[in-house]
Amino acid sequence: MYISHMNCPNFRVLSDFRKDNLPFFSEAFKKSIEMAKNLGMLSLGHVAIDGSKFSANTSKHKAASYSHLKTGEKKIKQQIKELLKKANDIDAAEDKIYHNGKGYSIPDDLLIKEKRLEKIKKIKKELEDREEKENLGKEIDGKKQISYSDTDAKIMKKGKDYNYPQKLDKK
Numbered sequence: 001m002y003i004s005h006m007n008c009p010n011f012r013v014l015s016d017f018r019k020d021n022l023p024f025f026s027e028a029f030k031k032s033i034e035m036a037k038n039l040g041m042l043s044l045g046h047v048a049i050d051g052s053k054f055s056a057n058t059s060k061h062k063a064a065s066y067s068h069l070k071t072g073e074k075k076i077k078q079q080i081k082e083l084l085k086k087a088n089d090i091d092a093a094e095d096k097i098y099h100n101g102k103g104y105s106i107p108d109d110l111l112i113k114e115k116r117l118e119k120i121k122k123i124k125k126e127l128e129d130r131e132e133k134e135n136l137g138k139e140i141d142g143k144k145q146i147s148y149s150d151t152d153a154k155i156m157k158k159g160k161d162y163n164y165p166q167k168l169d170k171k
Contacts (some may be wrong), residue, residue: 056153063155064130067142069124076117083110118146126151 018025036042064072087110127146130136147153 015093020025056150058147058150058153060155062149063145064147064149065142066124066125066127066140066144069120070126070142070148073117073120073124076113076120080110080113080117083113100148123148 033042061062123146127144128140130146130151131144144154
């Protein structure tokens with residue numbers, strides 16, 4: 001309010017002003033901290049951690065462990081291989097009967113498996129990226145989980161059970 005001379009500008013105006021004048025705000029913040037410290041109003045020796053739990057857009061039933069993702073990837077690759085062999089066998093049989101088939105269509109069941117494989121690969125990659133960032137250079141534990149619907153959500157221990165955070169009661 002001081003900077004805006006007691007006017008009530010839109011939040012975006014203030015946000016843009018802050019972004020455009022970042023060096024000023026940085027310096028003002030440093031000087032404020034120094035003043036507070038010199039006046040004995042500040043101690044930088046204590047770190048507080050907020051233990052808030054927020055609702056995730058997922059559930060424990062929409063998650064898969066790393067070992068499950070690896071197994072699923074192998075299983076679907078094998079199924080795709082079998083479907084391709086089956087498609088080739090059918091094409092060969094139809095060619096003997098009809099003598100004019102082009103064979104350009106892809107069976108629906110193969111398309112479904114390929115889409116599923118792509119989803120598993122994507123989720124597995126996101127889990128690998130997250131674990132690499134959090135546990136640099138360590139091998140990924142097969143029990144590490146990731147949610148298909150909300151890859152940012154993490155499973156939390158609640159009592160003796162593990163769960164994704166539930167919606168908080170607003171009382």
